[in-house]
Amino acid sequence: xxxxxxxxxxxxxxxxxxxxxxxxxxxxxxxxxxxxxxxxxxxxxxxxxxxxxxxxxxxxxxxxxxxxxxxxxxxxxxxxxxxxxxxxxxxxxxxxxxxxxxxxxxxxxxxxxxxxxxxxxxxxxxxxxxxxxxxxxxxxxxxxxxxxxxxxxxxxxxxxxxxxxxxxxxxxxxxxxxxxxxxxxxxxxxxxxxxxxxxxxxxxxxxxxxxxxxxxxxxxxxxxxxxxxxxxxxxxxxxxxxxxxxxxxxxxxxxxxxxxxxxxxxxxxxxxxxxxxxxxxxxxxxxxxxxxxxxxxxxxxxxxxxxxxxxxxxxxxxxxxxxxxxxxxxxxxxxxxxxxxxxxxxxxxxxxxxxxxxxxxxxxxxxxxxxxxxxxxxxxxxxxxxxxxxxxxxxxxxxxxxxxxxxxxxxxxxxxxxxxxxxxxxxxxxxxxxxxxxxxxxxxxxxxxxxxxxxxxxxxxxxxxxxxxxxx
Numbered sequence: 096x097x098x099x100x101x102x103x104x105x106x107x108x109x110x111x112x113x114x115x116x117x118x119x120x121x122x123x124x125x126x127x128x129x130x131x132x133x134x135x136x137x138x139x140x141x142x143x144x145x146x147x148x149x150x151x152x153x154x155x156x157x158x159x160x161x162x163x164x165x166x167x168x169x170x171x172x173x174x175x176x177x178x179x180x181x182x183x184x185x186x187x188x189x190x191x192x193x194x195x196x197x198x199x200x201x202x203x204x205x206x207x208x209x210x211x212x213x214x215x216x217x218x219x220x221x222x223x224x225x226x227x228x229x230x231x232x233x234x235x236x237x238x239x240x241x242x243x244x245x246x247x248x249x250x251x252x253x254x255x256x257x258x259x260x261x262x263x264x265x266x267x268x269x270x271x272x273x274x275x276x277x278x279x280x281x282x283x284x285x286x287x288x289x290x291x292x293x294x295x296x297x298x299x300x301x302x303x304x305x306x307x308x309x310x311x312x313x314x315x316x317x318x319x320x321x322x323x324x325x326x327x328x329x330x331x332x333x334x335x336x337x338x339x340x341x342x343x344x345x346x347x348x349x350x351x352x353x354x355x356x357x358x359x360x361x362x363x364x365x366x367x368x369x370x371x372x373x374x375x376x377x378x379x380x381x382x383x384x385x386x387x388x389x390x391x392x393x394x395x396x397x398x399x400x401x402x403x404x405x406x407x408x409x410x411x412x413x414x415x416x417x418x419x420x421x422x423x424x425x426x427x428x429x430x431x432x433x434x435x436x437x438x439x440x441x442x443x444x445x446x447x448x449x450x451x452x453x454x455x456x457x458x459x460x461x462x463x464x465x466x467x468x469x470x471x472x473x474x475x476x477x478x479x480x481x482x483x484x485x486x487x488x489x490x491x492x493x494x495x496x497x498x499x500x501x502x503x504x505x506x507x508x509x510x511x512x513x514x515x516x517x518x519x520x521x522x523x524x525x526x527x528x529x530x531x532x533x534x535x536x537x538x539x540x541x542x543x544x545x546x547x548x549x550x551x552x553x554x555x556x557x558x559x560x561x562x563x564x565x566x567x
Contacts, residue, residue: 119194120251122236125177125185136286136331137189138202139169140209140254142229145397146183151176152210161212163400166226168209168258171195172282184397188229190251199255201263209262221261223404228253230405278312281321289328290351295321325351326361333358337374346370439512440466444473448500461507469504472514475548476534482519482548490521492548494555501556510564515549522548 125141143165150167151158152175161167169175171192179185195202211222232250280302285293295306298321302309313321333350344355352358355370362370440460447453448471457469475481479496504511517534520526524540539545557565 118191119248120188120190122233123187123189125179125187127179127181127183135189136171137191138171138195138207139175139190140166140188140225140229140258141169141177142166142186142226142401144184144186144400146180148177148179148183148185150178150212159210159212164226165212166209166222166229167211168207168262170206171203186229186233186398186401188232188251188254190255194251195255198252199259201259202255206264207258207262208264209258221257224261225254225257226401226404228257230401230403233401234405278309281309281312282324285325285328289325289332290349292353293325293351326364329358330361333362333370334373337370343370343374437464437466439468439470440464440509441470442504443471444476445471445500445513446473446476446478446496448503449496454503457503457507461509466509468512469507469509470512470514471500471504472516473534474500474513475515475519476517477520481552482521484521490544492551494552497552497555498559501560505560518545519548 143161143163145163147163148161149158150161152167152169152173158176177185192203209222209225211219214222228250232247232254235247235250281298281304284298284301295309298304298309299306304312310321313324329351333346333352336346336349341349343358347355347358350358352361359369362368362373440457442448442453442457448457460466473479474497479500480493481497483491483493485491501511501513518537518539520535522539522541522544523535523537525537526535553565
């Protein structure tokens with residue numbers, strides 16, 4: 096299969112039929128003589144088709160050597176210095192921010208760490224998955240070069256899924272010095288308000304940074320001044336409108352330029368032509384270049400390093416089938432299903448059963464489910480006022496709160512299940528171990544007093560509710 100190429104934007108060679116940057120994604124053929132901006136708002140995936148080069152992905156960071164077959168991702172607004180050797184080629188896939196928002200919004204808040212050149216050949220498995228999907232996306236682009244087909248969009252979505260699943264960083268990295276993170280609100284403000292007049296004073300007011308800090312940060316991390324960045328953002332939006340029916344005056348107004356003359360000046364500076372010339376060029380049908388006689392074979396060879404991955408069929412493991420024979424007696428007697436989930440409900444501490452809201456919740460559950468038992472604990476806690484001393488220091492038993500809790504459970508149509516766990520403070524040998532509630536966890540100071548309390552409680556409940564119910 097042969098892959099032809101056409102003249103593209105500012106001397107770059109764009110794969111496909113046109114260079115409509117208002118599209119969701121596009122392929123670009125990179126060569127040594129092509130100029131590249133240090134940053135761009137799109138997510139970019141680069142595959143080295145042929146030759147070698149060098150790449151630096153952070154400002155003043157390490158320089159890595161790249162070879163044929165290497166693949167790496169460039170995040171939105173990430174600084175990239177790419178230098179290809181004389182006969183080297185690379186294929187770039189750029190994906191716009193609005194397409195990322197609709198397909199993989201995770202990539203807007205998380206960075207992608209995808210750099211195959213950092214790993215040896217025996218650790219390229221995940222990168223091969225990425226290479227294969229990139230090759231098939233490029234194949235779909237060539238097959239349907241007049242439009243972005245459904246097949247192509249599916250391939251791009253698969254690529255984004257690969258990046259999210261295998262290469263997304265869980266936490267966004269903190270750049271050195273933190274200045275880039277402080278600069279992000281200024282970038283967001285420009286992206287959201289580029290149609291309005293924006294000055295350094297406006298950015299300073301909305302980001303709480305000084306004008307000097309903003310200017311220095313833009314120069315340091317983006318390589319352009321704040322106003323240059325704003326102009327390029329407006330041009331980006333103006334370019335997308337060039338393919339519509341709006342007049343140049345309307346485009347200038349809708350893209351944030353104060354007037355047409357300001358837009359013309361910006362286009363001449365950053366596009367090398369006037370907006371009218373750009374629109375005429377965009378309206379002309381693009382045709383294939385007539386290269387030298389030996390160039391088609393050379394280009395086919397260049398793309399073969401990528402397209403070999405499109406020919407690979409990943410090994411698909413078929414799930415093992417297990418056959419089981421079941422004999423069902425349709426005439427047999429069906430056993431009764433035991434509804435274990437309706438046996439018991441834990442209602443918490445006994446004191447909480449005296450709360451009206453809690454009682455309403457339990458009544459509702461009883462109507463809908465109908466539990467057989469309602470379990471309560473803390474019946475001996477001090478907040479139940481079961482045991483206290485009178486003015487003479489004598490111990491007095493009071494079953495008022497206990498009766499209210501037990502009576503409510505019975506009235507709800509359930510059987511009480513009472514847990515005798517904590518120790519009343521008056522009977523405890525030690526109060527050093529206590530909970531956040533009124534309960535005390537301790538041995539009794541006197542077994543006789545403890546036995547007397549439990550016996551009195553059971554006799555009171557038996558007298559009130561009957562011995563059979565207490566025993567059952």
